[in-house]
Amino acid sequence: MSVHIPYGRQSIDESDVAAVTETLRSDWLTQGPKVAEFEAALAAYCGARHAVAFANGTAALQGAYFAAGFKPGDEFITSPITFAATATAGLWQGAKPVFADVDPATGNLDPKAAEKLLTARTRALVPVDFGGLPADLGAFRRLASGRGLLLIEDACHALGASLGGRRIGSVSDMTIFSFHPVKSITTGEGGAVLTDRDDLRDRLTQFRTHGIRRGEDWVYAVESMGLNYRLTDLQSALGLSQLRRLDSFIARRRQIARRYQEAFASWPEIEPAACRPEESAWHLYVLRLKAGFAPFRQEVFRSLRRAGIGVQVHYIPVYWHPLYEKMGYARGLCPRAEDFYSRIISLPIYPSLTDAEQDVVLATLRGILDGLHADRHPG
Numbered sequence: 022m023s024v025h026i027p028y029g030r031q032s033i034d035e036s037d038v039a040a041v042t043e044t045l046r047s048d049w050l051t052q053g054p055k056v057a058e059f060e061a062a063l064a065a066y067c068g069a070r071h072a073v074a075f076a077n078g079t080a081a082l083q084g085a086y087f088a089a090g091f092k093p094g095d096e097f098i099t100s101p102i103t104f105a106a107t108a109t110a111g112l113w114q115g116a117k118p119v120f121a122d123v124d125p126a127t128g129n130l131d132p133k134a135a136e137k138l139l140t141a142r143t144r145a146l147v148p149v150d151f152g153g154l155p156a157d158l159g160a161f162r163r164l165a166s167g168r169g170l171l172l173i174e175d176a177c178h179a180l181g182a183s184l185g186g187r188r189i190g191s192v193s194d195m196t197i198f199s200f201h202p203v204k205s206i207t208t209g210e211g212g213a214v215l216t217d218r219d220d221l222r223d224r225l226t227q228f229r230t231h232g233i234r235r236g237e238d239w240v241y242a243v244e245s246m247g248l249n250y251r252l253t254d255l256q257s258a259l260g261l262s263q264l265r266r267l268d269s270f271i272a273r274r275r276q277i278a279r280r281y282q283e284a285f286a287s288w289p290e291i292e293p294a295a296c297r298p299e300e301s302a303w304h305l306y307v308l309r310l311k312a313g314f315a316p317f318r319q320e321v322f323r324s325l326r327r328a329g330i331g332v333q334v335h336y337i338p339v340y341w342h343p344l345y346e347k348m349g350y351a352r353g354l355c356p357r358a359e360d361f362y363s364r365i366i367s368l369p370i371y372p373s374l375t376d377a378e379q380d381v382v383l384a385t386l387r388g389i390l391d392g393l394h395a396d397r398h399p400g
C-alpha cells in the first residue's frame with residue numbers, strides 16, 4: 022500500500038463548492054458584496070472592529086507595513102523563525118528587519134531579546150505566532166506602549182487561536198492572517214489585516230486598491246502608491262463558508278496534536294513541546310529532536326519523505342537566505358533560533374487527517390528512530 026500523507030492540506034466540502042458556485046452565477050466575481058460580508062464575519066469572529074481582506078498574507082503584511090507608515094531608515098523587530106514574507110514585505114516599504122532571538126521553548130520571538138534591540142529607529146514590533154501558538158503579546162504590548170511603537174502580529178498561522186481568553190485578531194494594533202490552503206481556513210490565496218483603528222483601516226483599504234479615494238460620480242483620486250491587492254468575491258464566498266467550520270477545524274487539529282503529544286511523551290529522542298494546547302491553532306505540529314539527535318534530522322526527514330509522509334521544516338532562519346546574506350546579515354545572529362531550526366521537522370496535521378493515518382506517521386517515525394539506534398547506538 023503506498024502512503025501519501027502531506028504535512029497540511031485544505032478541507033473542502035460540498036457547502037464550500039455550493040457557496041463558490043452561487044457566487045460564480047451572481048453578478049459579481051470581484052468587488053461585489055461577498056468581500057465586505059467576509060470581512061465583517063472575520064472581524065466578528067475575532068472580536069476586532071475591522072478586517073481588511075487582501076489577495077494573500079504577504080500583501081496583507083505589506084499593507085500593514087504601509088499603514089504603519091514604514092519608511093526608509095525605519096526598523097522593525099521580528100523573528101527569524103518565520104516565513105521570509107514577514108521580513109521581506111517590510112523591505113518593500115524601505116524598512117529594515119531586525120531579527121531578535123526566539124524563546125527556545127516555543128520558537129516564538131522572545132520579548133527580552135527584542136527589547137535589547139530597540140533603537141530610536143524602531144517603528145514596530147512584529148512577533149509571529151509560530152505554528153499557531155500566540156506569541157507573548159502581553160510582553161510585546163508593554164514594550165510597545167510608551168515608546169510609540171506599533172504591535173503588528175503575524176498571525177498567518179493562528180486564526181482560531183486565543184490568548185488569555187481573547188481571540189487572536191483582537192489583541193494587536195494590526196493582526197495579519199493568511200488563507201493559503203494549509204492554513205486554518207482557505208480562500209485559495211488570501212489574507213487579511215484586523216485592526217480596531219479607523220485610521221489604519223482607511224490606509225489598509227487605500228493601499229489594497231491603488232491608493233484611491235473615491236469621490237462623487239466618476240471622480241476618484243489616487244492619493245498614495247497603492248496596488249491591486251484585492252481578494253475576489255469568489256474567494257470571499259469560500260472564506261465565509263470555511264469560517265463557519267473554523268471551530269471544528271481547530272478542534273480536530275487539537276485532537277491530533279494531543280495524540281502526538283501523548284505518544285511522544287515517552288519517546289527518548291524527542292524534546293517535549295512547551296505549548297498551550299488549548300490556545301494554539303495548531304497550524305503546525307513541530308517535532309523537536311533532542312540536541313544529541315540533531316545530526317540525524319536530515320536522515321529522519323528523508324526517511325519519512327521516502328515513506329510517503331510529506332514532512333517539512335519550518336523554518337530556515339530568514340537571515341540565512343541569500344537575499345539577507347547579501348544585505349549583511351550573518352549566520353550566528355540568533356543562536357537559539359539556529360539551534361531550534363537544526364532539530365525540527367513539521368509532521369502532518371490538518372483536519373481531515375485520520376487517526377489511522379496518524380498511526381502510520383507514528384509507526385513510521387518510530388521505525389526510523391529505532392533504525393538510528395540499531396545503526397549508531399548499539400546497546
Ligand SMILES: Cc1ncc(COP(=O)(O)O)c(C=O)c1O
Binds near residue numbers: 079177211
Ligand atoms: C508566518 C507567515 N507569514 C506570512 C505568510 C505569507 O502568507 P501568504 O502565503 O498568504 O502570502 C505565511 C504563509 O506562508 C506565513 O506562514
